[in-house]
Amino acid sequence: QKEVEQNSGPLSVPEGAIASLNCTYSDRVSQSFFWYRQYSGKSPELIMSIYSNGDKEDGRFTAQLNKASQYVSLLIRDSQPSDSATYLCAVISWGGGNKLTFGTGTQLKVEL
Amino acid sequence: DADVTQTPRNRITKTGKRIMLECSQTKGHDRMYWYRQDPGLGLRLIYYSFDVKDINKGEISDGYSVSRQAQAKFSLSLESAIPNQTALYFCATNGNGERPEAFFGQGTRLTVV
Numbered sequence: 001q002k003e004v005e006q007n008s009g010p011l012s013v014p015e016g017a018i019a020s021l022n023c024t025y026s027d028r029v030s031q032s033f034f035w036y037r038q039y040s041g042k043s044p045e046l047i048m049s050i051y052s053n054g055d056k057e058d059g060r061f062t063a064q065l066n067k068a069s070q071y072v073s074l075l076i077r078d079s080q081p082s083d084s085a086t087y088l089c090a091v092i093s094w095g096g097g098n099k100l101t102f103g104t105g106t107q108l109k110v111e112l
Numbered sequence: 113d114a115d116v117t118q119t120p121r122n123r124i125t126k127t128g129k130r131i132m133l134e135c136s137q138t139k140g141h142d143r144m145y146w147y148r149q150d151p152g153l154g155l156r157l158i159y160y161s162f163d164v165k166d167i168n169k170g171e172i173s174d175g176y177s178v179s180r181q182a183q184a185k186f187s188l189s190l191e192s193a194i195p196n197q198t199a200l201y202f203c204a205t206n207g208n209g210e211r212p213e214a215f216f217g218q219g220t221r222l223t224v225v
Contacts (some may be wrong), residue, residue, distance in 0.1 A: 032212050041221075042218075043216040043217060043218055044155070046213050046214070049213050097168065098162070098208070099145070099157065100143075100204070100206060100212075102154050102157075104154030
């Protein structure tokens with residue numbers, strides 16, 4: 001079982017819609033969770049970090065964490081074509097040696 | 113200037129050659145990482161270091177070695193490059209405090225012919 005799992009996509013949404021990206025993780029003692037956006041050939045860029053259960057909002061982005069179910073999600077409201085990218089979920093866990101581990105990413109396409 | 117700098121940005125090398133990728137950071141972080149990215153495979157961890165005297169293997173360390181010369185510098189070496197090491201390589205750094213977000217270098221595109 002992979003430590004961090006994501007659906008590879010592509011996930012296609014129309015412009016203006018809500019995009020929902022999901023991530024599950026295997027280590028119950030994970031403590032830090034991140035969403036990165038990566039454009040093709042570029043380095044990952046941090047969008048959101050979340051450390052406690054519940055929702056965290058920042059502009060059009062909302063991160064949701066449910067430690068009991070071991071998943072973290074990212075909602076993008078009013079999706080724009082510029083949001084088309086690969087979204088990487090990352091986790092730091094005590095059981096994983098406290099290192100930063102990434103999922104394989106979900107490709108998002110926002111269509112006009 | 114970028115907080116995390118990788119050199120070179122692009123490199124073409126021949127099979128069997130030794131090559132070193134360098135990474136330096138000005139974030140003052142203790143933790144540094146080297147990742148490899150191939151299409152459809154996400155970021156795979158090669159090596160990581162939590163301080164100058166700490167080096168750990170990641171999931172794909174075979175064929176690679178690293179050196180942590182200082183808190184701010186972490187180098188990745190391919191002792192004898194092979195074509196399937198052609199990939200995009202990223203260096204990253206994060207702290208171990210309340211906000212352990214990672215910051216990435218611009219990446220090194222390595223081609224082994």
